[in-house]
Amino acid sequence: MSNYRLGDRPLGLVASAVVATVLTVTGSNVATASAPTVAATTPTVAGASSPIAVNSYDISESPVSGWGGWAHVYDGTIEDTGRTTGPNCSAVGTQIARYTNGNGTLNDGVTDAANLDSTHLLCLDAATDGSLVRPEITVRFAGPVLVDRIVIHGGGAGLNIYPGAIEAATVEIGNAQVTMTSAPEGVPNDAGVLRDDVFDLTTTGLSSIPTSQLTIGNFVTSFFGSPLGQAAIAEITVEGRVAAVPIDIDIRPASTRNVIELSSRLPLPLAILSSGTFNVRMINVATLKFGAVGDEDSLLGCSLAPDINRDRRPDLVCLAAIRRTGLAVGDVEGVITGSTKSGSNFVGRDDVTVRP
Ligand SMILES: [Ca+2]
Ligand SMILES: [Ca+2]
Numbered sequence: 001m002s003n004y005r006l007g008d009r010p011l012g013l014v015a016s017a018v019v020a021t022v023l024t025v026t027g028s029n030v031a032t033a034s035a036p037t038v039a040a041t042t043p044t045v046a047g048a049s050s051p052i053a054v055n056s057y058d059i060s061e062s063p064v065s066g067w068g069g070w071a072h073v074y075d076g077t078i079e080d081t082g083r084t085t086g087p088n089c090s091a092v093g094t095q096i097a098r099y100t101n102g103n104g105t106l107n108d109g110v111t112d113a114a115n116l117d118s119t120h121l122l123c124l125d126a127a128t129d130g131s132l133v134r135p136e137i138t139v140r141f142a143g144p145v146l147v148d149r150i151v152i153h154g155g156g157a158g159l160n161i162y163p164g165a166i167e168a169a170t171v172e173i174g175n176a177q178v179t180m181t182s183a184p185e186g187v188p189n190d191a192g193v194l195r196d197d198v199f200d201l202t203t204t205g206l207s208s209i210p211t212s213q214l215t216i217g218n219f220v221t222s223f224f225g226s227p228l229g230q231a232a233i234a235e236i237t238v239e240g241r242v243a244a245v246p247i248d249i250d251i252r253p254a255s256t257r258n259v260i261e262l263s264s265r266l267p268l269p270l271a272i273l274s275s276g277t278f279n280v281r282m283i284n285v286a287t288l289k290f291g292a293v294g295d296e297d298s299l300l301g302c303s304l305a306p307d308i309n310r311d312r313r314p315d316l317v318c319l320a321a322i323r324r325t326g327l328a329v330g331d332v333e334g335v336i337t338g339s340t341k342s343g344s345n346f347v348g349r350d351d352v353t354v355r356p
């Protein structure tokens with residue numbers, strides 16, 4: 001434990017910390033580095049949580065690469081905030097920059113770099129101007145998703161205390177913010193602290209908000225209970241589900257009242273309507289579910305229909321067994337869900353009046 005000198009805020013702690021790719025920030029306050037290869041993983045299983053590719057990220061305030069002997073790369077815009085790291089961060093006078101619209105160390109697929117290169121060290125303490133450095137990291141996705149889990153990988157750099165030091169943070173999705181503690185995960189660092197920090201959003205309302213980006217900030221870090229004004233992040237990975245795209249449906253196409261009589265033995269007709277952005281020919285019919293919440297196995301069959309709503313686009317008409325829909329007196333809408341042949345999820349809703 002003598003390697004961990006908390007009192008004097010050690011630098012990288014690895015003597016051979018060679019800064020492989022140091023971004024040089026010039027008088028124009030903008031610098032770039034070569035683009036890393038980003039592995040794109042797109043979930044295909046409806047309803048199951050799987051990796052979501054991070055397509056770009058921002059960091060609102062961060063010391064530039066090379067701070068404390070830690071190096072990172074970033075191919076977006078790096079602007080000088082005019083502030084520098086203060087006496088409570090390990091390297092006084094290092095420029096604090098704003099990173100926007102790029103890819104780099106935090107999404108290059110390398111989660112456990114064995115040295116200080118490829119790990120981004122953040123400052124969480126006061127700048128030389130006396131006010132706190134408050135890094136907020138925004139990660140973006142290719143399309144709307146429901147985020148279940150965020151993993152902040154601390155990296156594998158030996159003999160240092162920063163990987164896994166995050167204890168809590170505030171996660172923001174849409175207009176909602178939740179401050180939560182993280183769960184330790186992964187392999188231990190040399191101090192015995194698990195290197196990764198996991199934020200499980202499934203216990204919050206955040207995982208039900210479709211979003212193309214999230215922001216994480218207000219980081220709280222510690223080392224065995226002592227405050228620690230820095231955080232090492234080698235990678236941020238996200239797991240979640242592709243959010244369903246809304247489509248138009250028409251329950252009982254011949255009627256605007258959409259009365260459903262639970263005692264009726266007749267099948268309930270409903271139409272899935274094409275639009276300028278959705279073609280019913282792309283539907284994987286085997287995935288369709290319809291009922292009170294949209295996961296009911298109630299459909300007896302579907303067939304492509306001539307144009308139901310007279311917009312010159314083909315529609316799909318399905319018949320549902322009412323008793324299998326889960327609909328009950330008092331319900332006010334019916335929901336259909338499904339996937340296209342290419343794996344995109346969709347959801348359609350229409351008003352209903354349910355009678356005994
Ligand atoms: Ca990485
Ligand atoms: Ca109708």
Ligand SMILES: [Ca+2]
Nearest residue numbers: 307308309313
């Ligand atoms: Ca139509």
